[in-house]
Amino acid sequence: MTPRNRFLSALEGTMPDEIPMTIWNNKLPGGGLNDQLLELGVCVINKSSVWQRRLEGIQIEHRDEAASDGSAIRYTSYFTPAGKLTTIERLLPNTVWIEKYLFSNPEDYDALEALIASRIYQPEFEQFMADDQKLGDQSIARPTTIHSPMHELIYEFMGIENFSIEWAENRERVLHLCEVLKQDWRKRVELTAASPARYAVIEGNTQLQVIGKERFLKYYFPNIQEACEILHAKGVYAGAHLDGNNKKLAPLIARTSLDFIESFTPPPDCDLSVAEARQIWKGKSLLVHFPSSVHLFGAAAIEDHVKEILKQAMPGDRFAIGTFEDVPNRGIDTLVALYKAITKYGW
Numbered sequence: 001m002t003p004r005n006r007f008l009s010a011l012e013g014t015m016p017d018e019i020p021m022t023i024w025n026n027k028l029p030g031g032g033l034n035d036q037l038l039e040l041g042v043c044v045i046n047k048s049s050v051w052q053r054r055l056e057g058i059q060i061e062h063r064d065e066a067a068s069d070g071s072a073i074r075y076t077s078y079f080t081p082a083g084k085l086t087t088i089e090r091l092l093p094n095t096v097w098i099e100k101y102l103f104s105n106p107e108d109y110d111a112l113e114a115l116i117a118s119r120i121y122q123p124e125f126e127q128f129m130a131d132d133q134k135l136g137d138q139s140i141a142r143p144t145t146i147h148s149p150m151h152e153l154i155y156e157f158m159g160i161e162n163f164s165i166e167w168a169e170n171r172e173r174v175l176h177l178c179e180v181l182k183q184d185w186r187k188r189v190e191l192t193a194a195s196p197a198r199y200a201v202i203e204g205n206t207q208l209q210v211i212g213k214e215r216f217l218k219y220y221f222p223n224i225q226e227a228c229e230i231l232h233a234k235g236v237y238a239g240a241h242l243d244g245n246n247k248k249l250a251p252l253i254a255r256t257s258l259d260f261i262e263s264f265t266p267p268p269d270c271d272l273s274v275a276e277a278r279q280i281w282k283g284k285s286l287l288v289h290f291p292s293s294v295h296l297f298g299a300a301a302i303e304d305h306v307k308e309i310l311k312q313a314m315p316g317d318r319f320a321i322g323t324f325e326d327v328p329n330r331g332i333d334t335l336v337a338l339y340k341a342i343t344k345y346g347w
Contacts, residue, residue: 002137003043007320010285011199011237011260015316019346021339022287022322025139026094029332038138040339042322048131048141050195051121051188057081058118078102080118083111094326101159106166109173112157113180121187129196145201145241146188148223149181150215160210178219189227193234201262202227204241208249216252228257243289243325245271250280260285263324266309269293274312285318290338292327299337306341316347 001009006020018041025046028034038044059079067073072091077084085108088100103112132141147155153174154163166174192200203224208216224240231238239260240253246264250272253261261284266274269291277286294305313319321342323335331338 003041004137004140006041007043007045007140008198009316010287010318010320013283013285013316013318016347019310019342020320021342022320022324023335024142024324027323027326027331029330029335033332033336036336037339038135040336040343042138042339044135044139045324046131046134046139046141047144048128049124049144050128050197051144051191052124054120054122055115055118056120058115073099078111078115080111080114082114083108085111085115098159101157101162103158103162103166106170106173109170109177113177116177116180116184119184119187121191123191123195125195132196140198143192143195143197143200144188145204146185146192146227147205148203148220149178149185150211150219151203151206152181152185153178154210155205182223185223186226189230193230193236197236199237199239199260200231201241202231202238203258204262205244206240206242206249207244208252213252216249221252221256224256224258228259232257237285239285239287241324243270246277247271250277254280254282254284258284260287260318262287263289265289265291265325267291274309278312278314278317283318286313286320287324288313288319288321289324290321292325295327295329295331295334295338299334299341302334302338303341303345306338307345310342310345310347 001017006016006018007022009016010020021042022045023037023042025044061077063075065073067090074089074091075086077086085102087098087102090097090099128141132139154160158166189202228238237259239262240258241262243263243265261281264277264286266272266288274286274288288309294301309321323331
């Protein structure tokens with residue numbers, strides 16, 4: 001089997017000839033180390049998109065400033081027919097931190113609705129397929145994550161503090177904004193279902209301590225189920241990116257029609273073991289992120305932890321393991337040791 005087919009076998013629940021090993025393209029350490037990982041049979045997951053988005057009728061202005069720590073601060077203003085919105089972001093290596101969200105106060109509701117309504121999506125299938133085949137049978141493309149409307153509202157537009165205040169004081173307006181987002185969300189789900197993608201992530205980074213069980217069941221669960229139905233009708237696997245503490249969330253996720261859990265991170269970094277996840281999430285595939293903290297302790301510790309994880313994973317049991325998150329020093333000293341250990345102690 002090829003590395004790509006082994007990865008797909010983890011989603012399908014079929015028996016691979018070797019343990020499926022993966023790494024996101026933006027986690028590759030670079031240079032000759034990349035070649036060594038490919039020689040070991042790692043499948044590179046290329047982060048891509050099946051659409052190109054533009055804002056129709058919106059003027060956008062950017063302004064960058066240098067921060068005292070050497071990072072860049074970007075101010076972005078959106079001039080909508082209903083008013084101006086501004087966000088402030090700190091640009092850091094491999095990530096962006098939002099320092100000011102688009103939504104600041106109730107006066108921003110109309111402008112935010114106008115901004116969301118202005119989004120236009122064009123299929124980008126050719127570029128997606130180029131990313132999918134970038135490394136031939138050692139790569140596969142992954143579409144952009146789609147979150148439930150409420151999650152997107154909290155983490156992209158409002159922030160937790162603003163959302164909490166508005167939920168208490170302007171709940172009807174918040175829910176109306178979620179409905180506006182739902183129309184945009186459905187466009188992205190349907191476009192992903194119609195694309196050449198083999199799998200898609202339609203939820204992610206869900207923190208039950210933030211949203212609570214009641215809101216999850218009322219506002220997240222129906223969207224997850226609807227997205228699964230749309231994707232499954234086109235033969236696309238649907239999953240969630242859950243790289244945090246999942247012990248309390250796991251029973252709720254078990255009730256969904258999700259096919260896989262991406263970036264699942266076992267102890268010592270998070271609170272749910274592979275064995276516990278297999279028990280709770282019967283029939284769902286685990287795409288495991290090897291815990292980043294273990295890289296700090298060198299090759300011997302990595303090998304011991306690989307053995308411990310693999311003891312909890314049955315052959316052909318919808319399981320893959322690799323690197324989905326940042327690791328210390330980009331894994332320059334440890335990633336090859338990790339994948340050699342997986343190969344050595346795999347099925």
